[in-house]
Amino acid sequence: MNSSASQGSPLGVDFVDLHRHFGEVRGLDGLTLSVEPGELVCLLGPSGCGKTTALRILAGLDHPTSGEVKVAGKDITGVPANKRDMGMVFQAYSLFPHLTTADNVAFGLKLRGNSSAERRKRAGEMLELVGLSEHADRYPHQLSGGQQQRVALARALAFRPSVLLLDEPLSALDAKVRVQLRDEIRRVQLEVGTTTLFVTHDQEEALAVSDRVAVMNAGHLEQLATPSELYSSPATPFVGEFVGLSNRIPAAVDDGRVRLLGHSVDALPGSVSGPGVALVRPEVVGVEADEAGNATIASLSFRGPVTHVVCTLASDAAVGPGGVTADQEITAQIPSGHAQRLTLGQRVRVTIEPVPVLVIAG
């Protein structure tokens, strides 16, 4: 770790039963969430789920109707934004247009009374950290969108904030820059070790950069888990449907086991018992050419290394109670090399890997 960039010992953040009502609308409806010191947690959810509201309340730019925000165990709910010591990067470009890159980065230091020599040194370090040393004397309008957000990140970290807040910092950028910058943000965050909250509606982004992901819905927390746990073991129907692609296959749960297309797999905690709908990831579905199979191929779509195969299940495919309806479709994601041997309309056998699945009410 680069010692000059590190920020001192990181602090934990707690949201305690946070409510924020906008008239009739409940922007936050009892959000409780704990972020460990030094962790990067993504707040992920559909628009209107309250993720940005939560971040703005933590920053002091919005105020909760009730509930508490704590940093390092200390209630900061009443502290004004400029006394909270939090670095923030915004979705909109927020660099000060009249200041050079270096002066933008040094702004927070200047307000804290650092000497001009200290400011220049620290701004230089931070610009080096985000790879923009040679742009120190440029003005924001001379930088690309991605560069501006990198400067904004440097500016937010320059004064060694207790917490770093990222409010959809990548959504104004184009796809390629977005992926680059997302990895760069993670690298910088690991280097400085600052506790970070990252708001995004892009689940790929969230899964790629987070230590843990907090999935939010309708103003409350649905699940807080590591990306792989979130993906393989969704705790609620909402998480199961929101994160990743899922097939919805009729199934029945009996004593912790799910009967599903003639297979029997474990049910995840939180599943219903009795008949329901199993959420099955496309990558656990296999497709084998078989003249006596239970499905036909309806479409093949090439996605580079993998191919998505949509199969129409025959109505006699063995399932739980109720059977499958005649037009039940299932999507498989298989290696493209394997998919080359398949053709449209071909009779196939659909198999399912025995991994635990979540079964929700139908």
Add this chain to the structure above:
Amino acid sequence: MKRWVRWLILLLFAIYFFGPLVSTFVKSTETSPGHHSLDAWKALVTNDEVFHAIGQSLLLCVTTVLLMLVLLLPTMIWVRLRLPQLSRTIEFLCLLPLTIPALVIVVGINGVYAWVNYFFGYSPWVLTFAYVVLVLPYAYRSLDSALAALDVTTLAEAARSLGAGWFTVIVRVIVPNLGAGILSAAFISVALVLGEYTFASLLNNYQTLPVVIALFGKSNAQVSEAASLATILFAAALLLLLSFASRRSRGRKGV
């Protein structure tokens, strides 16, 4: 269009605009038929009354611009940042003077000026208060469009999160980015103040430049013409400067 047609149109307009100016200049130098001198122009600085009036008008420009900025700038920024629900009201109030004829305003504020004169005396700078009202609509428009071009909310939030109090946000972050808007508000105010006659003449016959020009028009036409031409040229130079300033700042934003 043919080239010569364009030049012809340009020429016609040039005659239309510059003809009066040139003839004013010629008249201002004509002492008697056939005799020309620059005496009237020298009188602008040597004639005490005219020189004093120029000084008073320039002073009025400065005080008007300063008071206008002190009142309007923080108000408009604050309304935009913290009280957006008031923006309609503020706009209405600021544009109101535009809809009322100057004469009506003069009659209306005559009573107020009895008090103004009581507290501040009779020197022409007290016109500042009336002139701030007069320039309000134009200054408001300039500042409003400058504010609209800036993402004030995000800049303020960014500055707040970096540790800036509201005063610092306004003085160190918002105002420095309103340069062109402030300049244009100031220049338009100056141009208005330099040409204002009704208030100055009717409120208390304050000896501002336009009032003195009108006065001299009856006794010493040359000096009056030289003074009005000088006023026009000064205002034109200001407006030219303004358009350069706003173009430069547009260039700076890379638009």
